[in-house]
Every structure is written in C-alpha cells, then in structure tokens.
Amino acid sequence: MKRRLVLWGGAALGILLLVVAPFTFLHQAYLVHIGIVALFYAILASSWSLLAGYAGQFSFGHMAFMAIGAYTTGLIGKFVRLASAPTGTCTEFPLGGWYLVLQNATGPNCLERGMAQMPPGSLIVQPPILVGILAGTLLGGIFGWLIGVLVLRLRRTYLALFTIGFSEILRVAINAEIDITDGPNGLELDPLFPNGLTLFGRYFEPTDKLPPYFVMLGLFVVSMWLMSWLASSRFGLFIRAIREDQEAAAALGVHVVRYKVLVFVVTSMIAAAAGAVQAHYIGVITPNILLILQMSLVISMAVIGGLESLVGAAIGAILLEFALEFLRRSFTIGTLTVDMTTWRLVFFGILLMLTLRFQRNGLIHPLLERITRAEALRETVAKRQAPAEV
Amino acid sequence: MLAYVLLWMVLWAMVGGVMTPRIYARKDLDVANTGLAGALMGAALGPFGLALLWWRSPKLTGRWLATPGVLAVLLFAAAFARTYPGNLCVSNGSFVVTQVVNGLILGLIYGLMALGLTLIFSILGVVSFSHGEFYMIGGMLVYYMSVVWLPGLNPLVALVGAALITFLIGVVFERLFLRVMNTGQVERPGEYAILVTFGLAFFLQYLTLALVGATPKKAPRFLDYPRLDWPSPENPWLLRMRAGTVEFLDTVSIATPRVTAALIAMVMLLILMWFLYRTWIGKALRAVSEDRQAAAVTGINPDTMNTLAFGMGTMLAGLSGASLVQVFSWVPWVGTLASARAFVIIVLGGMGSLPGAFVGGLIVGLVEALGAGCIPDPQRAAAYIPAYGMVILTLVLLLKPTGLFGREL
Numbered sequence: 001m002k003r004r005l006v007l008w009g010g011a012a013l014g015i016l017l018l019v020v021a022p023f024t025f026l027h028q029a030y031l032v033h034i035g036i037v038a039l040f041y042a043i044l045a046s047s048w049s050l051l052a053g054y055a056g057q058f059s060f061g062h063m064a065f066m067a068i069g070a071y072t073t074g075l076i077g078k079f080v081r082l083a084s085a086p087t088g089t090c091t092e093f094p095l096g097g098w099y100l101v102l103q104n105a106t107g108p109n110c111l112e113r114g115m116a117q118m119p120p121g122s123l124i125v126q127p128p129i130l131v132g133i134l135a136g137t138l139l140g141g142i143f144g145w146l147i148g149v150l151v152l153r154l155r156r157t158y159l160a161l162f163t164i165g166f167s168e169i170l171r172v173a174i175n176a177e178i179d180i181t182d183g184p185n186g187l188e189l190d191p192l193f194p195n196g197l198t199l200f201g202r203y204f205e206p207t208d209k210l211p212p213y214f215v216m217l218g219l220f221v222v223s224m225w226l227m228s229w230l231a232s233s234r235f236g237l238f239i240r241a242i243r244e245d246q247e248a249a250a251a252l253g254v255h256v257v258r259y260k261v262l263v264f265v266v267t268s269m270i271a272a273a274a275g276a277v278q279a280h281y282i283g284v285i286t287p288n289i290l291l292i293l294q295m296s297l298v299i300s301m302a303v304i305g306g307l308e309s310l311v312g313a314a315i316g317a318i319l320l321e322f323a324l325e326f327l328r329r330s331f332t333i334g335t336l337t338v339d340m341t342t343w344r345l346v347f348f349g350i351l352l353m354l355t356l357r358f359q360r361n362g363l364i365h366p367l368l369e370r371i372t373r374a375e376a377l378r379e380t381v382a383k384r385q386a387p388a389e390v
Numbered sequence: 391m392l393a394y395v396l397l398w399m400v401l402w403a404m405v406g407g408v409m410t411p412r413i414y415a416r417k418d419l420d421v422a423n424t425g426l427a428g429a430l431m432g433a434a435l436g437p438f439g440l441a442l443l444w445w446r447s448p449k450l451t452g453r454w455l456a457t458p459g460v461l462a463v464l465l466f467a468a469a470f471a472r473t474y475p476g477n478l479c480v481s482n483g484s485f486v487v488t489q490v491v492n493g494l495i496l497g498l499i500y501g502l503m504a505l506g507l508t509l510i511f512s513i514l515g516v517v518s519f520s521h522g523e524f525y526m527i528g529g530m531l532v533y534y535m536s537v538v539w540l541p542g543l544n545p546l547v548a549l550v551g552a553a554l555i556t557f558l559i560g561v562v563f564e565r566l567f568l569r570v571m572n573t574g575q576v577e578r579p580g581e582y583a584i585l586v587t588f589g590l591a592f593f594l595q596y597l598t599l600a601l602v603g604a605t606p607k608k609a610p611r612f613l614d615y616p617r618l619d620w621p622s623p624e625n626p627w628l629l630r631m632r633a634g635t636v637e638f639l640d641t642v643s644i645a646t647p648r649v650t651a652a653l654i655a656m657v658m659l660l661i662l663m664w665f666l667y668r669t670w671i672g673k674a675l676r677a678v679s680e681d682r683q684a685a686a687v688t689g690i691n692p693d694t695m696n697t698l699a700f701g702m703g704t705m706l707a708g709l710s711g712a713s714l715v716q717v718f719s720w721v722p723w724v725g726t727l728a729s730a731r732a733f734v735i736i737v738l739g740g741m742g743s744l745p746g747a748f749v750g751g752l753i754v755g756l757v758e759a760l761g762a763g764c765i766p767d768p769q770r771a772a773a774y775i776p777a778y779g780m781v782i783l784t785l786v787l788l789l790k791p792t793g794l795f796g797r798e799l
Contacts, residue, residue: 156580157517165780176773296592342600349593356586
C-alpha cells in the first residue's frame with residue numbers, strides 16, 4: 001500500500017513541477033522551448049522503451065512513425081481545404097453541405113482557378129489543426145499495424161534491419177518527392193494556434209511558447225498514463241512474456257500475434273501524435289528528423305534512463321535534452337577552440353556505451369527503484385531481523 | 391505501359407506470395423520457399439504460371455526459383471524498352487556496358503566490406519551496426535596519412551596503415567564490450583550487441599566529425615596509369631589507357647581510381663580466401679563458426695577467435711573504405727549509407743555466408759548502377775539511390791529471410 005502511495009505521490013509531484021515550472025524563475029522563452037523539446041523526446045523515449053524494453057521489439061523505425069504523424073498533418077494543411085461550393089477544377093468530395101478539396105501538387109494551382117468560377121461569398125477554410133493531428137495519429141497507427149504485421153516473423157537483428165530499411169526508404173522518398181513534401185527544404189506548418197489563444201483573460205500570440213508547452217505536457221501526461229496502465233495490466237504481462245520466450249508464452253495461451261501487433265500500433269500512434277504536435281510547434285518539418293542520429297538520440301535517452309522503465313526513460317530524456325542544450329557552449333583553451341556542438345554528442349555516445357556495459361538497467365531507473373521500494377526494503381529488513389530477536 | 395505491366399506483376403506476385411504457401415500447406419507439402427516461388431511465378435507468368443505451380447505443386451528446387459526470376463526480370467526489361475525507346479539504357483549499348491562494368495567494380499568492393507560483416511556474424515553471431523563507421527575511418531586514415539600528416543607517402547602504404555589501425559580499434563572494442571556477452575555478465579546478449587555496436591557507431595561518427603570537421607575530403611588517385619594504346623597508337627580499338635581513364639573496345643570507359651580499387655579488392659579477396667582455407671587460424675575460425683563447443687574441445691580458444699574475427703571484419707570494412715576514398719568524396723557520415731548497403735548485401739546473400747556476401751555485393755552494385763543510369767527522371771533517380779538497396783532488403787526479409795546462400799533457419 002505504501003508503495004502505491006509513493007508512486008501516486010511521485011507522479012502528482014512530477015506533474016505539478018512540470019505545470020508550475022514555466023511560471024517560476026524558469027519563465028524564459030528559451031527555457032520553455034527546451035522544455036517542449038524535452039517533453040517531446042520524453043514521449044518518444046518512453047514509448048520506445050515500451051516497444052523495445054517491455055516487448056523486446058528492437059525497432060529502429062520509431063522516428064519514421066513520428067515523421068508520418070508530422071508529415072500527415074503538414075500535408076493536410078498544405079493540400080486539403082474545405083469549400084462551401086464545388087470548385088470544379090480540383091479533385092473534390094462532397095462532405096455534408098461542404099466540399100473536401102484536394103489541391104494539385106504540380107501545375108497551376110487549381111484552387112485559384114476554381115475560385116473565379118465559384119459563387120460570390122463562398123468560403124474556403126483550412127481544416128482545423130486538431131483534425132490534422134488526429135489524422136496523423138491515426139495514420140501512424142495504421143502504419144504501425146502494417147509494420148507490426150510484416151515483422152511478425154522477424155526477430156532481433158532482422159527486425160532492426162527491416163525497420164532501419166523502412167525508415168531510410170521513407171526518408172529518401174520524402175527527400176525526392178519535392179513537389180509534394182518540399183523535399184530537403186522542409187514542409188512549413190501553421191502554428192498550433194494560428195489565431196492565438198485567449199485563456200483566463202490573457203491573450204497568447206501564435207508564437208507564444210506557453211500554449212504549446214501545455215499541449216505537449218498534456219500529451220505527455222496522457223501517453224504516460226496510458227502506457228503505465230498498459231504496462232501494469234495483463235497486456236504488459238503478456239508482452240513481457242513474449243519478450244522472454246515467445247514459444248513458451250504462446251504455449252501458455254498468450255495470443256502472440258495480437259499482442260505483438262498491438263504494441264506496435266500503440267507505440268507508433270503515440271510517436272505519431274508527438275511528431276504532429278512538435279511539427280506544428282516548430283513550424284517546419286524536414287526529412288532530417290529521420291536521420292539515424294535522431295533515432296540514436298531517442299535510443300540513448302531510453303537506455304540511459306532505463307530501458308525497462310517508462311518513467312526512467314522519460315526522466316532520462318528530459319535530463320539529457322537539457323544537458324545537451326547547456327553543453328552547446330563552445331569554449332577556448334589557449335589557442336584551441338573546442339566546438340561543443342559536436343563534442344557533446346561524442347560524450348553522449350561514450351555515456352551510452354558505458355551505461356549499456358556497466359549499468360544495464362540505466363542510470364535513472366535504479367534510483368527510482370530505491371525511492372519507491374525504500375519502504376519495502378525497510379519492511380523486509382525488519383522482518384528478517386524480527387526472528388533473530390526472539 | 392510500364393506502369394500497367396508493373397501493376398500486373400505486383401498484383402500476381404502478391405497473389406502468388408500469399409496463396410502458394412497455403413495451397414502447399416493444404417496439400418501437406420513442404421512450405422519452404424513457397425512464398426518466394428509463388429511471388430516470382432506470379433510476377434513472371436501471371437495467372438498461367440500460378441495455375442501451373444498450384445496444379446502440379448512440384449518440389450521447389452533452385453530451378454523453380456531461378457527460371458521465373460529471370461523471366462520476371464526479362465519481362466520488366468522488355469516493358470521498359472517498349473515504354474522508353476529513347477532511354478540511354480535502351481538505345482545506347484555502350485552506355486549499358488559501361489554502367490554494368492562500373493556496377494560490378496563497385497559491387498566487388500561492397501562485397502569486400504560485406505564479407506567483413508558476414509565474418510563477424512558467422513563467428514560472433516552479432517550484426518555490427520558500426521560497420522559503416524569503420525569504412526569511413528579507413529578512408530579518413532588514408533586521406534590523412536597520405537595527404538595531411540605525411541605528404542608524399544605512397545597511398546598503398548597508407549592503405550596498409552589504415553587496415554592495421556581499423557583492425558586494432560576492432561580488437562580493442564571487442565575485448566572491452568563484446569567479450570562480456572559470452573561470460574553471462576549481460577542479460578539478453580543479442581539485444582545488448584545491437585545497442586552497443588549502435589552506440590559505437592554514434593560515438594565514432596561524432597568523434598570523427600569533431601576531429602576533422604564536415605568539409606568533404608578527396609584523396610588523389612593512388613596510381614597514375616601509363617599512357618598506353620593497343621594494338622596501335624593510330625587505332626587503339628582494344629585498349630586506350632590514360633592517367634585518368636581506361637577505355638576498352640572503344641565503348642567501355644572507366645575511371646582509373648575505380649580500376650585500382652577493384653584490383654585492391656580482388657587481391658584482398660584472394661588473400662582472405664587463402665587465409666581462411668589454407669592456414670591453421672583460418673580453419674580454426676571456420677571451425678568456430680560451424681560449432682563453437684566442438685571447436686573448443688579440439689583446443690581452439692573461441693574467445694580469441696571472436697576477437698580476431700571482429701578485428702578482421704572491421705579491417706575489411708576499413709580497407710574497402712580506404713580503397714574508395716580516391717573515388718568518392720569523404721565526409722564523416724559516408725558510413726551510414728555504406729553500412730546500410732552492407733546489411734542489404736549480407737541479408738541478400740544469406741547471413742554468415744561468405745560466397746553470399748560476394749555475390750550479393752555484385753548484385754547490389756549492378757542494381758545501383760543500372761537504377762541510377764536508367765530511371766528516366768535523372769534527378770529523381772539520383773535521389774532514390776539509397777532506397778534501391780533498402781527495397782531489396784525489405785523484399786528479401788519478407789520473402790526469403792535466409793537469403794540466397796543462407797543456412798535454413
């Protein structure tokens with residue numbers, strides 16, 4: 001009972017800290033920005049730890065699902081419009097009393113030509129940002145299902161290779177299809193709240209950092225809650241059983257196919273949602289987020305935090321993101337200038353390898369265990385000592 | 391027209407790939423390779439081939455895989471030629487031959503690199519995700535030794551130096567990080583190996599970037615070929631050799647750095663074959679890859695062989711990078727693409743198979759050269775080069791995960 005109290009208390013305290021933080025002395029645009037990015041990585045690292053640490057599916061394609069979410073909402077914002085009258089020039093579908101208009105990627109813009117023929121006073125609006133984010137999440141889930149089904153037969157190395165392949169193909173395709181995705185220049189997206197936001201009588205500019213921070217924090221809390229619930233339910237038990245021994249789990253009645261696919265779907269949806277929100281916040285998305293470097297960052301954060309602990313991975317991601325930002329400053333020793341923008345990643349690599357080699361459970365996870373199990377430890381020690389006194 | 395033919399082929403390949411294993415299973419026959427055979431048959435002959443396959447349901451020997459495979463490639467080529475009659479690959483024979491020779495030359499070097507990866511896999515049971523970084527370091531070392539540190543040093547000496555250094559890095563890493571896999575000090579060694587080699591790749595790439603910067607490096611060519619015309623200077627139709635290019639039969643023209651690299655790769659392959667099949671240590675290595683415990687019983691120390699194999703694997707990657715630094719310009723992240731390519735090759739050839747790595751290398755080299763040369767929109771074709779290999783990888787993993795020469799799982 002005490003342990004449960006400690007866990008809930010810890011979670012409440014953590015959320016409270018994250019909520020209050022931007023109103024304290026940390027209220028600087030730069031720090032809030034790092035906070036948003038840190039939460040973004042925390043979502044990715046903890047969902048990857050559910051996939052790799054709990055279920056044992058070492059996928060290197062997590063960033064690909066993230067990019068699918070981001071590009072889906074970006075492309076919807078770029079190409080999809082709602083019109084109150086048919087344009088006659090674009091591909092369009094009736095939708096209630098409105099028309100869903102798909103603009104063309106090449107050639108003269110069909111919407112501009114169509115506007116001339118439309119009755120005066122007809123409206124053309126962009127679908128709301130939320131619709132794009134939901135569509136991105138959904139598509140991430142669909143791709144997660146597809147990949148999950150395709151990799152059912154593949155284990156370990158083969159799975160890692162396949163997912164790297166998937167991620168690379170996606171990156172190359174985004175780079176090459178310049179007409180649609182704007183290629184390496186990146187796709188521009190609207191801010192999360194294009195018209196600004198008024199909350200509690202205070203007006204926030206579209207570029208203000210506080211609303212995106214709370215959106216990301218909300219997503220973080222929801223996804224952490226969802227994943228902890230999953231991990232502590234039968235689902236979590238089953239996927240850990242599959243990780244340890246797939247055949248034995250199947251023999252004991254675990255539906256291996258269903259749970260393997262399901263864990264892919266859930267984690268890719270979470271990654272896609274995080275990607276969509278992050279893309280809207282940053283305002284531009286480039287294929288470079290699919291580089292292996294980005295995946296390495298997520299993996300390092302999860303490993304250093306604790307591969308088999310959702311909270312550990314999340315805290316690891318937040319701490320490391322802040323560490324990476326503060327190590328950016330280059331310094332000079334005599335005539336030698338040390339460019340920390342690259343060297344910090346070198347240290348990061350060393351830290352990753354040493355953690356793997358000597359602290360398999362990560363650096364944060366054992367600390368958490370100490371705190372949450374301190375009471376249990378005391379009880380055990382007391383129990384052991386009790387008979388000795390008799 | 392090409393689009394319709396492709397659609398037809400993909401559709402029937404999917405039908406064949408999905409249905410054939412079920413039909414074989416219903417007839418209570420061996421289902422090994424049925425997915426692949428069905429897909430190839432569907433792609434080559436459509437419903438007719440599938441009907442034949444399902445009606446007769448023969449035992450799937452190599453012939454039942456090779457014939458439809460070749461037919462499918464021919465069908466695709468014919469459709470391509472009909473659709474794009476003006477394409478260089480259709481109208482210009484010498485262009486095709488040049489592309490093929492270039493592809494084979496690069497494929498030879500890719501094969502050398504993949505040989506290192508497959509050697510590591512067959513003995514340690516680990517796919518090293520840092521293989522591409524050793525390729526990059528090999529090239530960097532040759533550049534720095536022969537251009538920056540000791541200008542005027544013969545590049546071939548630098549090549550040997552690069553091989554030694556990459557060997558040493560591999561040995562040290564194996565001793566420090568991979569040795570524990572066999573001592574039970576880490577849980578789930580397979581996953582540990584994936585992550586720790588991945589960490590090494592990350593570390594090496596950024597270390598190199600921090601040390602040498604991001605500007606592309608290009609080493610001068612190792613050898614200047616003599617001016618040679620054959621049979622006669624007036625009419626050199628057989629061979630025309632200049633410092634920078636070699637031209638055979640008035641049609642095939644190849645840059646000399648590539649020829650040098652191919653020669654180095656061939657010499658290295660011969661030395662490697664001699665080492666693995668004729669020396670005691672080589673035989674011991676192969677024995678460990680066959681059966682670890684039996685080898686240990688006969689007095690071979692498997693741990694030493696692990697270290698040696700990892701060092702040799704990284705050395706082969708370093709050597710192929712070292713011989714290509716005169717061909718391509720070199721940046722700290724060239725290794726990413728190279729390691730992806732090496733994965734493709736060993737999966738295609740079959741994990742742990744030495745001939746497989748070699749043949750796989752040649753195939754991937756060919757596909758890349760023809761893909762880059764033939765796809766009608768050149769800008770898009772160039773952009774998609776990294777994806778060709780990945781498409782092969784995906785298809786092989788789905789249809790025949792053991793690859794061409796792999797042991798059955």
